[in-house]
Amino acid sequence: MTDKRDCCLVLLVLNEIDGMKACWDQLPLDRFREVVAVDGGSTDGSREFLAERGIPILDQNVPGRGVAFRVAADASHAERMVFYSPDGNEDPSDIERLDDLLLQGARLAIASRFAEGAVNEEDEGLFRPRAWVNRALTHFANYAFNDGGGFVTDTINGFRAIRREDLLTLQTTVKRFPIEYQMSIRCMHRGWPIAELATIEGQREGGESKALSWPVGKDHVKVLLTELPNARWFKGHARAWS
Ligand SMILES: Nc1nc2c(ncn2[C@@H]2O[C@H](COP(=O)(O)OP(=O)(O)OP(=O)(O)O)[C@@H](O)[C@H]2O)c(=O)[nH]1
Ligand SMILES: [Mg+2]
Structure with missing residues:
Protein backbone atom coordinates (compact mmCIF):
# COMPACT_ATOMS: atom_id res chain seq x y z
CA MET A 1 0.00 0.00 0.00
CA THR A 2 1.52 3.33 -1.00
CA ASP A 3 -1.43 5.70 -0.44
CA LYS A 4 -1.40 7.66 2.75
CA ARG A 5 -3.98 6.66 5.31
CA ASP A 6 -7.01 8.95 5.53
CA CYS A 7 -6.16 9.21 9.17
CA CYS A 8 -4.81 11.81 11.57
CA LEU A 9 -2.01 10.78 13.89
CA VAL A 10 -2.49 12.88 17.02
CA LEU A 11 0.47 13.33 19.36
CA LEU A 12 -0.64 14.24 22.90
CA VAL A 13 2.14 16.25 24.45
CA LEU A 14 2.75 17.90 27.77
CA ASN A 15 6.49 18.18 28.44
CA GLU A 16 7.57 15.00 26.66
CA ILE A 17 10.89 16.04 25.15
CA ASP A 18 12.72 12.88 26.34
CA GLY A 19 9.99 10.56 25.13
CA MET A 20 9.77 12.24 21.73
CA LYS A 21 13.52 12.06 21.22
CA ALA A 22 13.40 8.34 22.01
CA CYS A 23 10.50 7.35 19.76
CA TRP A 24 10.61 9.87 16.93
CA ASP A 25 12.40 7.82 14.31
CA GLN A 26 9.99 4.93 14.80
CA LEU A 27 6.81 6.93 14.20
CA PRO A 28 5.22 6.13 10.79
CA LEU A 29 4.65 9.83 10.06
CA ASP A 30 4.78 9.55 6.28
CA ARG A 31 1.97 6.99 6.25
CA PHE A 32 -0.59 9.47 7.57
CA ARG A 33 -2.48 12.15 5.68
CA GLU A 34 -2.31 14.35 8.77
CA VAL A 35 0.01 14.48 11.77
CA VAL A 36 -0.70 17.03 14.50
CA ALA A 37 0.40 17.59 18.06
CA VAL A 38 -1.91 18.88 20.74
CA ASP A 39 0.19 20.63 23.33
CA GLY A 40 -1.03 21.14 26.88
CA GLY A 41 1.45 23.97 27.55
CA SER A 42 4.91 22.40 27.35
CA THR A 43 7.90 24.37 28.60
CA ASP A 44 10.65 21.73 28.21
CA GLY A 45 11.48 22.24 24.52
CA SER A 46 8.75 19.92 23.22
CA ARG A 47 7.17 22.70 21.18
CA GLU A 48 10.47 23.67 19.59
CA PHE A 49 11.21 19.99 18.83
CA LEU A 50 7.85 19.63 17.05
CA ALA A 51 8.15 22.95 15.22
CA GLU A 52 11.61 22.04 13.90
CA ARG A 53 10.10 18.92 12.36
CA GLY A 54 7.22 20.81 10.76
CA ILE A 55 4.48 19.28 12.93
CA PRO A 56 1.49 21.61 13.37
CA ILE A 57 0.87 22.36 17.03
CA LEU A 58 -2.67 22.78 18.29
CA ASP A 59 -3.05 24.67 21.54
CA GLN A 60 -5.67 24.11 24.17
CA ASN A 61 -7.17 26.95 26.22
CA VAL A 62 -8.17 24.58 29.00
CA PRO A 63 -5.76 21.88 30.24
CA GLY A 64 -6.48 18.15 30.15
CA ARG A 65 -6.30 15.15 27.84
CA GLY A 66 -10.06 15.14 27.31
CA VAL A 67 -9.91 18.68 26.02
CA ALA A 68 -6.94 17.68 23.81
CA PHE A 69 -8.98 14.87 22.19
CA ARG A 70 -11.72 17.32 21.24
CA VAL A 71 -9.30 19.98 20.03
CA ALA A 72 -7.82 17.39 17.66
CA ALA A 73 -11.21 16.14 16.46
CA ASP A 74 -12.40 19.68 15.77
CA ALA A 75 -9.27 20.57 13.79
CA SER A 76 -8.76 17.38 11.80
CA HIS A 77 -9.95 16.81 8.23
CA ALA A 78 -9.15 13.11 8.17
CA GLU A 79 -11.69 10.30 8.35
CA ARG A 80 -10.01 8.46 11.20
CA MET A 81 -7.77 9.35 14.15
CA VAL A 82 -5.07 7.51 16.10
CA PHE A 83 -4.14 9.01 19.47
CA TYR A 84 -0.52 8.50 20.50
CA SER A 85 1.31 9.62 23.65
CA PRO A 86 5.05 9.95 22.91
CA ASP A 87 6.26 9.32 26.44
CA GLY A 88 7.76 5.84 26.13
CA ASN A 89 4.67 3.85 27.17
CA GLU A 90 3.30 3.19 23.69
CA ASP A 91 4.81 0.96 21.02
CA PRO A 92 5.03 2.85 17.70
CA SER A 93 4.64 -0.38 15.74
CA ASP A 94 1.01 -0.57 16.96
CA ILE A 95 0.03 2.80 15.47
CA GLU A 96 -0.86 1.54 12.00
CA ARG A 97 -2.30 -1.68 13.41
CA LEU A 98 -4.88 0.36 15.32
CA ASP A 99 -5.98 2.13 12.15
CA ASP A 100 -6.16 -1.28 10.44
CA LEU A 101 -8.69 -2.42 13.03
CA LEU A 102 -10.92 0.51 12.07
CA LEU A 103 -10.53 -0.38 8.40
CA GLN A 104 -11.63 -3.91 9.29
CA GLY A 105 -14.88 -2.60 10.79
CA ALA A 106 -14.20 -1.67 14.41
CA ARG A 107 -15.77 1.57 15.62
CA LEU A 108 -13.20 1.84 18.41
CA ALA A 109 -9.74 0.23 18.41
CA ILE A 110 -7.75 -0.05 21.64
CA ALA A 111 -4.18 -1.12 22.34
CA SER A 112 -4.83 -3.34 25.33
CA ARG A 113 -2.34 -3.77 28.17
CA PHE A 114 -4.37 -6.65 29.57
CA ALA A 115 -5.27 -8.82 26.55
CA GLU A 116 -3.65 -12.22 26.22
CA GLY A 117 -0.02 -11.71 25.23
CA ALA A 118 0.05 -8.07 26.35
CA VAL A 119 2.43 -6.54 28.88
CA ASN A 120 1.67 -3.62 31.15
CA GLU A 121 4.28 -1.46 32.83
CA GLU A 122 3.69 -3.00 36.26
CA ASP A 123 3.94 -6.63 35.18
CA GLU A 124 7.40 -7.07 36.70
CA GLY A 125 6.38 -5.96 40.19
CA LEU A 126 4.54 -7.95 42.82
CA PHE A 127 2.50 -4.91 43.91
CA ARG A 128 0.53 -3.59 40.92
CA PRO A 129 -1.90 -0.95 42.20
CA ARG A 130 -2.48 0.80 38.88
CA ALA A 131 -3.09 -2.42 37.01
CA TRP A 132 -5.50 -3.67 39.67
CA VAL A 133 -7.52 -0.43 39.65
CA ASN A 134 -7.51 -0.43 35.83
CA ARG A 135 -8.81 -4.00 35.73
CA ALA A 136 -11.51 -3.29 38.33
CA LEU A 137 -12.76 -0.23 36.46
CA THR A 138 -12.76 -2.20 33.21
CA HIS A 139 -14.80 -4.99 34.78
CA PHE A 140 -17.38 -2.52 36.06
CA ALA A 141 -17.64 -0.90 32.65
CA ASN A 142 -18.17 -4.23 30.89
CA TYR A 143 -20.68 -5.33 33.50
CA ALA A 144 -22.72 -2.16 33.33
CA PHE A 145 -22.51 -1.11 29.68
CA ASN A 146 -21.38 -4.00 27.47
CA ASP A 147 -24.56 -5.58 26.18
CA GLY A 148 -23.47 -8.61 24.21
CA GLY A 149 -20.21 -7.35 22.69
CA GLY A 150 -17.04 -9.31 23.43
CA PHE A 151 -15.36 -8.52 26.75
CA VAL A 152 -13.17 -5.42 26.40
CA THR A 153 -9.96 -6.03 28.35
CA ASP A 154 -8.68 -2.44 28.57
CA THR A 155 -11.30 0.31 28.61
CA ILE A 156 -8.79 2.91 29.84
CA ASN A 157 -5.66 2.91 27.72
CA GLY A 158 -5.32 6.10 25.72
CA PHE A 159 -3.53 4.45 22.81
CA ARG A 160 -6.54 4.04 20.53
CA ALA A 161 -8.19 4.88 17.22
CA ILE A 162 -11.65 6.03 16.27
CA ARG A 163 -13.40 7.61 13.30
CA ARG A 164 -13.48 11.36 13.67
CA GLU A 165 -17.27 11.56 13.15
CA ASP A 166 -17.78 8.85 15.75
CA LEU A 167 -15.72 10.73 18.30
CA LEU A 168 -17.78 13.86 17.69
CA THR A 169 -21.01 11.84 17.90
CA LEU A 170 -20.05 10.55 21.35
CA GLN A 171 -20.24 14.13 22.69
CA THR A 172 -17.62 13.48 25.33
CA THR A 173 -17.48 15.90 28.23
CA VAL A 174 -14.52 14.75 30.33
CA LYS A 175 -11.73 17.33 30.55
CA ARG A 176 -8.87 15.27 31.97
CA PHE A 177 -7.68 11.65 32.03
CA PRO A 178 -10.86 9.59 32.09
CA ILE A 179 -11.72 10.73 28.54
CA GLU A 180 -10.83 7.24 27.28
CA TYR A 181 -13.02 5.57 29.89
CA GLN A 182 -15.97 7.73 28.89
CA MET A 183 -15.36 6.98 25.20
CA SER A 184 -15.22 3.23 25.86
CA ILE A 185 -18.37 3.29 27.96
CA ARG A 186 -20.30 5.32 25.39
CA CYS A 187 -19.20 3.02 22.54
CA MET A 188 -20.27 -0.03 24.57
CA HIS A 189 -23.62 1.56 25.34
CA ARG A 190 -24.22 2.11 21.64
CA GLY A 191 -23.28 -1.47 20.84
CA TRP A 192 -20.46 -0.35 18.56
CA PRO A 193 -17.90 -3.05 17.77
CA ILE A 194 -14.72 -2.54 19.79
CA ALA A 195 -11.53 -4.30 18.69
CA GLU A 196 -8.33 -4.64 20.68
CA LEU A 197 -4.77 -5.63 19.95
CA ALA A 198 -2.35 -6.86 22.59
CA THR A 199 0.29 -4.23 23.22
CA ILE A 200 3.59 -4.14 25.07
CA GLU A 201 3.60 -1.14 27.38
CA GLY A 202 7.03 0.42 27.85
CA GLN A 203 8.34 2.49 30.75
CA ARG A 204 8.06 6.29 30.72
CA GLU A 205 11.14 7.99 29.17
CA GLY A 206 12.09 10.84 31.49
CA GLY A 207 9.73 13.70 32.21
CA GLU A 208 7.05 13.44 34.84
CA SER A 209 3.80 11.52 35.04
CA LYS A 210 0.74 13.75 34.79
CA ALA A 211 -1.50 10.92 35.94
CA LEU A 212 -1.38 11.05 39.74
CA SER A 213 -2.97 7.81 40.84
CA LEU A 225 -21.22 7.03 38.24
CA THR A 226 -22.30 9.81 35.90
CA GLU A 227 -22.63 7.37 32.99
CA LEU A 228 -24.56 4.85 35.09
CA PRO A 229 -28.06 6.04 34.05
CA ASN A 230 -27.13 4.61 30.64
CA ALA A 231 -26.30 1.15 31.98
CA ARG A 232 -27.66 -1.76 29.97
CA TRP A 233 -30.19 -2.59 32.73
CA PHE A 234 -32.02 0.63 31.93
CA LYS A 235 -32.13 0.14 28.16
CA GLY A 236 -35.59 0.92 26.87
CA HIS A 237 -36.17 3.18 29.86
CA ALA A 238 -35.15 6.80 30.21
CA ARG A 239 -31.70 7.61 28.84
CA ALA A 240 -29.53 10.58 29.67
CA TRP A 241 -28.21 10.85 26.12
CA SER A 242 -29.26 9.27 22.84
N1 LIG B 1 -2.10 17.77 25.06
C1 LIG B 1 -2.07 17.30 26.32
N2 LIG B 1 -1.41 16.17 26.60
C2 LIG B 1 -1.42 15.72 27.87
C3 LIG B 1 -2.10 16.39 28.91
N3 LIG B 1 -1.93 15.70 30.06
C4 LIG B 1 -1.16 14.63 29.75
N4 LIG B 1 -0.86 14.65 28.42
C5 LIG B 1 -0.08 13.67 27.68
O1 LIG B 1 -0.77 12.45 27.74
C6 LIG B 1 0.15 11.36 27.79
C7 LIG B 1 -0.16 10.49 28.97
O2 LIG B 1 0.16 11.16 30.16
P1 LIG B 1 1.03 10.43 31.29
O3 LIG B 1 1.41 11.40 32.35
O4 LIG B 1 2.13 9.69 30.61
O5 LIG B 1 -0.01 9.41 31.89
P2 LIG B 1 0.20 7.87 32.08
O6 LIG B 1 0.70 7.26 30.79
O7 LIG B 1 -1.05 7.35 32.63
O8 LIG B 1 1.33 7.83 33.20
P3 LIG B 1 2.87 7.31 33.13
O9 LIG B 1 2.84 5.89 33.58
O10 LIG B 1 3.62 8.19 34.05
O11 LIG B 1 3.38 7.44 31.74
C8 LIG B 1 1.55 11.96 27.77
O12 LIG B 1 2.05 11.99 26.45
C9 LIG B 1 1.28 13.38 28.28
O13 LIG B 1 2.26 14.30 27.84
C10 LIG B 1 -2.80 17.61 28.56
O14 LIG B 1 -3.42 18.26 29.39
N5 LIG B 1 -2.76 17.99 27.27
MG1 LIG C 1 2.41 7.72 29.97
Whole structure:
Protein backbone atom coordinates (compact mmCIF):
# COMPACT_ATOMS: atom_id res chain seq x y z
CA MET A 1 0.00 0.00 0.00
CA THR A 2 1.52 3.33 -1.00
CA ASP A 3 -1.43 5.70 -0.44
CA LYS A 4 -1.40 7.66 2.75
CA ARG A 5 -3.98 6.66 5.31
CA ASP A 6 -7.01 8.95 5.53
CA CYS A 7 -6.16 9.21 9.17
CA CYS A 8 -4.81 11.81 11.57
CA LEU A 9 -2.01 10.78 13.89
CA VAL A 10 -2.49 12.88 17.02
CA LEU A 11 0.47 13.33 19.36
CA LEU A 12 -0.64 14.24 22.90
CA VAL A 13 2.14 16.25 24.45
CA LEU A 14 2.75 17.90 27.77
CA ASN A 15 6.49 18.18 28.44
CA GLU A 16 7.57 15.00 26.66
CA ILE A 17 10.89 16.04 25.15
CA ASP A 18 12.72 12.88 26.34
CA GLY A 19 9.99 10.56 25.13
CA MET A 20 9.77 12.24 21.73
CA LYS A 21 13.52 12.06 21.22
CA ALA A 22 13.40 8.34 22.01
CA CYS A 23 10.50 7.35 19.76
CA TRP A 24 10.61 9.87 16.93
CA ASP A 25 12.40 7.82 14.31
CA GLN A 26 9.99 4.93 14.80
CA LEU A 27 6.81 6.93 14.20
CA PRO A 28 5.22 6.13 10.79
CA LEU A 29 4.65 9.83 10.06
CA ASP A 30 4.78 9.55 6.28
CA ARG A 31 1.97 6.99 6.25
CA PHE A 32 -0.59 9.47 7.57
CA ARG A 33 -2.48 12.15 5.68
CA GLU A 34 -2.31 14.35 8.77
CA VAL A 35 0.01 14.48 11.77
CA VAL A 36 -0.70 17.03 14.50
CA ALA A 37 0.40 17.59 18.06
CA VAL A 38 -1.91 18.88 20.74
CA ASP A 39 0.19 20.63 23.33
CA GLY A 40 -1.03 21.14 26.88
CA GLY A 41 1.45 23.97 27.55
CA SER A 42 4.91 22.40 27.35
CA THR A 43 7.90 24.37 28.60
CA ASP A 44 10.65 21.73 28.21
CA GLY A 45 11.48 22.24 24.52
CA SER A 46 8.75 19.92 23.22
CA ARG A 47 7.17 22.70 21.18
CA GLU A 48 10.47 23.67 19.59
CA PHE A 49 11.21 19.99 18.83
CA LEU A 50 7.85 19.63 17.05
CA ALA A 51 8.15 22.95 15.22
CA GLU A 52 11.61 22.04 13.90
CA ARG A 53 10.10 18.92 12.36
CA GLY A 54 7.22 20.81 10.76
CA ILE A 55 4.48 19.28 12.93
CA PRO A 56 1.49 21.61 13.37
CA ILE A 57 0.87 22.36 17.03
CA LEU A 58 -2.67 22.78 18.29
CA ASP A 59 -3.05 24.67 21.54
CA GLN A 60 -5.67 24.11 24.17
CA ASN A 61 -7.17 26.95 26.22
CA VAL A 62 -8.17 24.58 29.00
CA PRO A 63 -5.76 21.88 30.24
CA GLY A 64 -6.48 18.15 30.15
CA ARG A 65 -6.30 15.15 27.84
CA GLY A 66 -10.06 15.14 27.31
CA VAL A 67 -9.91 18.68 26.02
CA ALA A 68 -6.94 17.68 23.81
CA PHE A 69 -8.98 14.87 22.19
CA ARG A 70 -11.72 17.32 21.24
CA VAL A 71 -9.30 19.98 20.03
CA ALA A 72 -7.82 17.39 17.66
CA ALA A 73 -11.21 16.14 16.46
CA ASP A 74 -12.40 19.68 15.77
CA ALA A 75 -9.27 20.57 13.79
CA SER A 76 -8.76 17.38 11.80
CA HIS A 77 -9.95 16.81 8.23
CA ALA A 78 -9.15 13.11 8.17
CA GLU A 79 -11.69 10.30 8.35
CA ARG A 80 -10.01 8.46 11.20
CA MET A 81 -7.77 9.35 14.15
CA VAL A 82 -5.07 7.51 16.10
CA PHE A 83 -4.14 9.01 19.47
CA TYR A 84 -0.52 8.50 20.50
CA SER A 85 1.31 9.62 23.65
CA PRO A 86 5.05 9.95 22.91
CA ASP A 87 6.26 9.32 26.44
CA GLY A 88 7.76 5.84 26.13
CA ASN A 89 4.67 3.85 27.17
CA GLU A 90 3.30 3.19 23.69
CA ASP A 91 4.81 0.96 21.02
CA PRO A 92 5.03 2.85 17.70
CA SER A 93 4.64 -0.38 15.74
CA ASP A 94 1.01 -0.57 16.96
CA ILE A 95 0.03 2.80 15.47
CA GLU A 96 -0.86 1.54 12.00
CA ARG A 97 -2.30 -1.68 13.41
CA LEU A 98 -4.88 0.36 15.32
CA ASP A 99 -5.98 2.13 12.15
CA ASP A 100 -6.16 -1.28 10.44
CA LEU A 101 -8.69 -2.42 13.03
CA LEU A 102 -10.92 0.51 12.07
CA LEU A 103 -10.53 -0.38 8.40
CA GLN A 104 -11.63 -3.91 9.29
CA GLY A 105 -14.88 -2.60 10.79
CA ALA A 106 -14.20 -1.67 14.41
CA ARG A 107 -15.77 1.57 15.62
CA LEU A 108 -13.20 1.84 18.41
CA ALA A 109 -9.74 0.23 18.41
CA ILE A 110 -7.75 -0.05 21.64
CA ALA A 111 -4.18 -1.12 22.34
CA SER A 112 -4.83 -3.34 25.33
CA ARG A 113 -2.34 -3.77 28.17
CA PHE A 114 -4.37 -6.65 29.57
CA ALA A 115 -5.27 -8.82 26.55
CA GLU A 116 -3.65 -12.22 26.22
CA GLY A 117 -0.02 -11.71 25.23
CA ALA A 118 0.05 -8.07 26.35
CA VAL A 119 2.43 -6.54 28.88
CA ASN A 120 1.67 -3.62 31.15
CA GLU A 121 4.28 -1.46 32.83
CA GLU A 122 3.69 -3.00 36.26
CA ASP A 123 3.94 -6.63 35.18
CA GLU A 124 7.40 -7.07 36.70
CA GLY A 125 6.38 -5.96 40.19
CA LEU A 126 4.54 -7.95 42.82
CA PHE A 127 2.50 -4.91 43.91
CA ARG A 128 0.53 -3.59 40.92
CA PRO A 129 -1.90 -0.95 42.20
CA ARG A 130 -2.48 0.80 38.88
CA ALA A 131 -3.09 -2.42 37.01
CA TRP A 132 -5.50 -3.67 39.67
CA VAL A 133 -7.52 -0.43 39.65
CA ASN A 134 -7.51 -0.43 35.83
CA ARG A 135 -8.81 -4.00 35.73
CA ALA A 136 -11.51 -3.29 38.33
CA LEU A 137 -12.76 -0.23 36.46
CA THR A 138 -12.76 -2.20 33.21
CA HIS A 139 -14.80 -4.99 34.78
CA PHE A 140 -17.38 -2.52 36.06
CA ALA A 141 -17.64 -0.90 32.65
CA ASN A 142 -18.17 -4.23 30.89
CA TYR A 143 -20.68 -5.33 33.50
CA ALA A 144 -22.72 -2.16 33.33
CA PHE A 145 -22.51 -1.11 29.68
CA ASN A 146 -21.38 -4.00 27.47
CA ASP A 147 -24.56 -5.58 26.18
CA GLY A 148 -23.47 -8.61 24.21
CA GLY A 149 -20.21 -7.35 22.69
CA GLY A 150 -17.04 -9.31 23.43
CA PHE A 151 -15.36 -8.52 26.75
CA VAL A 152 -13.17 -5.42 26.40
CA THR A 153 -9.96 -6.03 28.35
CA ASP A 154 -8.68 -2.44 28.57
CA THR A 155 -11.30 0.31 28.61
CA ILE A 156 -8.79 2.91 29.84
CA ASN A 157 -5.66 2.91 27.72
CA GLY A 158 -5.32 6.10 25.72
CA PHE A 159 -3.53 4.45 22.81
CA ARG A 160 -6.54 4.04 20.53
CA ALA A 161 -8.19 4.88 17.22
CA ILE A 162 -11.65 6.03 16.27
CA ARG A 163 -13.40 7.61 13.30
CA ARG A 164 -13.48 11.36 13.67
CA GLU A 165 -17.27 11.56 13.15
CA ASP A 166 -17.78 8.85 15.75
CA LEU A 167 -15.72 10.73 18.30
CA LEU A 168 -17.78 13.86 17.69
CA THR A 169 -21.01 11.84 17.90
CA LEU A 170 -20.05 10.55 21.35
CA GLN A 171 -20.24 14.13 22.69
CA THR A 172 -17.62 13.48 25.33
CA THR A 173 -17.48 15.90 28.23
CA VAL A 174 -14.52 14.75 30.33
CA LYS A 175 -11.73 17.33 30.55
CA ARG A 176 -8.87 15.27 31.97
CA PHE A 177 -7.68 11.65 32.03
CA PRO A 178 -10.86 9.59 32.09
CA ILE A 179 -11.72 10.73 28.54
CA GLU A 180 -10.83 7.24 27.28
CA TYR A 181 -13.02 5.57 29.89
CA GLN A 182 -15.97 7.73 28.89
CA MET A 183 -15.36 6.98 25.20
CA SER A 184 -15.22 3.23 25.86
CA ILE A 185 -18.37 3.29 27.96
CA ARG A 186 -20.30 5.32 25.39
CA CYS A 187 -19.20 3.02 22.54
CA MET A 188 -20.27 -0.03 24.57
CA HIS A 189 -23.62 1.56 25.34
CA ARG A 190 -24.22 2.11 21.64
CA GLY A 191 -23.28 -1.47 20.84
CA TRP A 192 -20.46 -0.35 18.56
CA PRO A 193 -17.90 -3.05 17.77
CA ILE A 194 -14.72 -2.54 19.79
CA ALA A 195 -11.53 -4.30 18.69
CA GLU A 196 -8.33 -4.64 20.68
CA LEU A 197 -4.77 -5.63 19.95
CA ALA A 198 -2.35 -6.86 22.59
CA THR A 199 0.29 -4.23 23.22
CA ILE A 200 3.59 -4.14 25.07
CA GLU A 201 3.60 -1.14 27.38
CA GLY A 202 7.03 0.42 27.85
CA GLN A 203 8.34 2.49 30.75
CA ARG A 204 8.06 6.29 30.72
CA GLU A 205 11.14 7.99 29.17
CA GLY A 206 12.09 10.84 31.49
CA GLY A 207 9.73 13.70 32.21
CA GLU A 208 7.05 13.44 34.84
CA SER A 209 3.80 11.52 35.04
CA LYS A 210 0.74 13.75 34.79
CA ALA A 211 -1.50 10.92 35.94
CA LEU A 212 -1.38 11.05 39.74
CA SER A 213 -2.97 7.81 40.84
CA TRP A 214 -5.41 8.99 43.48
CA PRO A 215 -7.03 11.97 41.70
CA VAL A 216 -7.11 10.12 38.39
CA GLY A 217 -8.66 7.04 40.03
CA LYS A 218 -11.30 9.23 41.68
CA ASP A 219 -12.08 10.92 38.35
CA HIS A 220 -12.66 7.51 36.73
CA VAL A 221 -15.12 6.52 39.43
CA LYS A 222 -16.93 9.83 38.89
CA VAL A 223 -17.25 9.06 35.17
CA LEU A 224 -18.56 5.59 35.94
CA LEU A 225 -21.22 7.03 38.24
CA THR A 226 -22.30 9.81 35.90
CA GLU A 227 -22.63 7.37 32.99
CA LEU A 228 -24.56 4.85 35.09
CA PRO A 229 -28.06 6.04 34.05
CA ASN A 230 -27.13 4.61 30.64
CA ALA A 231 -26.30 1.15 31.98
CA ARG A 232 -27.66 -1.76 29.97
CA TRP A 233 -30.19 -2.59 32.73
CA PHE A 234 -32.02 0.63 31.93
CA LYS A 235 -32.13 0.14 28.16
CA GLY A 236 -35.59 0.92 26.87
CA HIS A 237 -36.17 3.18 29.86
CA ALA A 238 -35.15 6.80 30.21
CA ARG A 239 -31.70 7.61 28.84
CA ALA A 240 -29.53 10.58 29.67
CA TRP A 241 -28.21 10.85 26.12
CA SER A 242 -29.26 9.27 22.84
N1 LIG B 1 -2.10 17.77 25.06
C1 LIG B 1 -2.07 17.30 26.32
N2 LIG B 1 -1.41 16.17 26.60
C2 LIG B 1 -1.42 15.72 27.87
C3 LIG B 1 -2.10 16.39 28.91
N3 LIG B 1 -1.93 15.70 30.06
C4 LIG B 1 -1.16 14.63 29.75
N4 LIG B 1 -0.86 14.65 28.42
C5 LIG B 1 -0.08 13.67 27.68
O1 LIG B 1 -0.77 12.45 27.74
C6 LIG B 1 0.15 11.36 27.79
C7 LIG B 1 -0.16 10.49 28.97
O2 LIG B 1 0.16 11.16 30.16
P1 LIG B 1 1.03 10.43 31.29
O3 LIG B 1 1.41 11.40 32.35
O4 LIG B 1 2.13 9.69 30.61
O5 LIG B 1 -0.01 9.41 31.89
P2 LIG B 1 0.20 7.87 32.08
O6 LIG B 1 0.70 7.26 30.79
O7 LIG B 1 -1.05 7.35 32.63
O8 LIG B 1 1.33 7.83 33.20
P3 LIG B 1 2.87 7.31 33.13
O9 LIG B 1 2.84 5.89 33.58
O10 LIG B 1 3.62 8.19 34.05
O11 LIG B 1 3.38 7.44 31.74
C8 LIG B 1 1.55 11.96 27.77
O12 LIG B 1 2.05 11.99 26.45
C9 LIG B 1 1.28 13.38 28.28
O13 LIG B 1 2.26 14.30 27.84
C10 LIG B 1 -2.80 17.61 28.56
O14 LIG B 1 -3.42 18.26 29.39
N5 LIG B 1 -2.76 17.99 27.27
MG1 LIG C 1 2.41 7.72 29.97
